[in-house]
Amino acid sequence: MTTPLSEPARLRTAEPIIQLFHVSKVYAQEHRALDDVSLRIxxxxxxxxxxxxxxxxxxxxxxxxxxxxxxxxxxxxSDVSVHRMRRASVPYLRRNIGVVFQDFKLLYRRPVFDNVAFALEVLGLPRAEIRRRVTRVLHQVGLGTKLHLLPGRLSGGEQQRVAIARALVIEPAILLADEPTGNLDPALTIDILNLFLDTNIRGTTVVLATHDEAILRRYRQRTLTLEGGRLVEDSR
Ligand SMILES: Nc1ncnc2c1ncn2[C@@H]1O[C@H](COP(=O)(O)OP(=O)(O)OP(=O)(O)O)[C@@H](O)[C@H]1O
Ligand SMILES: [Mg+2]
Structure with missing residues (x-):
C-alpha cells in the first residue's frame, strides 16, 4: 500500500534513537531507583x-x-542493545554520546584545554583540528580566557562549563546533560540552554535532566517526569 500524501513528514521520518523496555534498576534490596520504565526518544x-x-x-x-x-x-x-555491547561499547559511546555528569568528572591535574581536547584525542583527530574545535567551544561557553588554568582554579559554574564544552566538542549524535546548569546564574543558564538548543537544531538529540522549575516553565519541550523511579508523565 502506498503512503497517503497527507501523512505528515514527521510521522514518516521519526526514528527511535533511545528506547527503554521495562527497565528497572535496584541498588539496595527493595529500593527501586528505576521501576519498570519504558520510553522512546x-x-x-x-x-x-x-x-x-x-x-x-x-x-x-x-x-x-x-x-x-x-x-x-x-x-x-541507536539500534544497539546497550546491555549486549557493554565491553565493546566504549569507543562507540565516545564517538556518539556527549555526557555532562552531575559531578562533572573533570581531570583536575590537567588544564581546561586538555580536559576538552582529550575527548577528541581518543577519536584520533589531527592536532590542528583539535585545537580549532576546542578553542571554539571554550569561547562558546565563555571560557576563552581560561584555557590554561587547572579546573581547581575555576568556580563551580566555570567547571560545569568545562564539562559542557567537553560534551559538545565531539558534536555528538546524542547529548545527555545531568543538571547542567545547577551551578550557573540565570543569565548564564539561558546562554547554555541556547547552546543546547543550537546543537539540537544542528541535529543532536538532547536529553536534559533538571529539577529547575524555571527551565521547565521556560522551555516547553517534551518533558518526561520521574517520581520514585517510575515514569509518571510524558508531556508529548
Ligand atoms: N550508587 C548507588 N547506590 C545506591 N543507591 C543509589 C545509587 N545511586 C543512586 N541511588 C539511589 O537511587 C535513587 C535515585 O537516585 P538518582 O541519583 O538517580 O536521583 P536523581 O533524580 O538524579 O536525583 P537528584 O535530582 O538529586 O540528582 C535515590 O534514592 C538514590 O539514593
Ligand atoms: Mg541526579
Whole structure:
C-alpha cells in the first residue's frame, strides 16, 4: 500500500534513537531507583527529564551510557542493545554520546584545554583540528580566557562549563546533560540552554535532566517526569 500524501513528514521520518523496555534498576534490596520504565526518544528530539531529587534521573542517564547495568529490562541506543555491547561499547559511546555528569568528572591535574581536547584525542583527530574545535567551544561557553588554568582554579559554574564544552566538542549524535546548569546564574543558564538548543537544531538529540522549575516553565519541550523511579508523565 502506498503512503497517503497527507501523512505528515514527521510521522514518516521519526526514528527511535533511545528506547527503554521495562527497565528497572535496584541498588539496595527493595529500593527501586528505576521501576519498570519504558520510553522512546526519536532522533532530533529535545527532551527534558524532570522529577524531584532521588526520582531516578541520574540513574537513567547512567544506564544509557553503560556506567551501570540495568537490573532488568532492555535499553537500545541507536539500534544497539546497550546491555549486549557493554565491553565493546566504549569507543562507540565516545564517538556518539556527549555526557555532562552531575559531578562533572573533570581531570583536575590537567588544564581546561586538555580536559576538552582529550575527548577528541581518543577519536584520533589531527592536532590542528583539535585545537580549532576546542578553542571554539571554550569561547562558546565563555571560557576563552581560561584555557590554561587547572579546573581547581575555576568556580563551580566555570567547571560545569568545562564539562559542557567537553560534551559538545565531539558534536555528538546524542547529548545527555545531568543538571547542567545547577551551578550557573540565570543569565548564564539561558546562554547554555541556547547552546543546547543550537546543537539540537544542528541535529543532536538532547536529553536534559533538571529539577529547575524555571527551565521547565521556560522551555516547553517534551518533558518526561520521574517520581520514585517510575515514569509518571510524558508531556508529548
Ligand atoms: N550508587 C548507588 N547506590 C545506591 N543507591 C543509589 C545509587 N545511586 C543512586 N541511588 C539511589 O537511587 C535513587 C535515585 O537516585 P538518582 O541519583 O538517580 O536521583 P536523581 O533524580 O538524579 O536525583 P537528584 O535530582 O538529586 O540528582 C535515590 O534514592 C538514590 O539514593
Ligand atoms: Mg541526579
Amino acid at each position: 526519536d532522533k532530533g528530539e529535545f527532551v527534558l527529564l524532570a522529577g524531584p531529587s532521588g526520582a531516578g534521573k541520574s540513574t537513567l542517564l547512567k544506564l544509557l551510557v553503560c556506567a551501570e547495568p540495568p537490573t532488568s529490562g532492555q535499553i537500545v541506543v
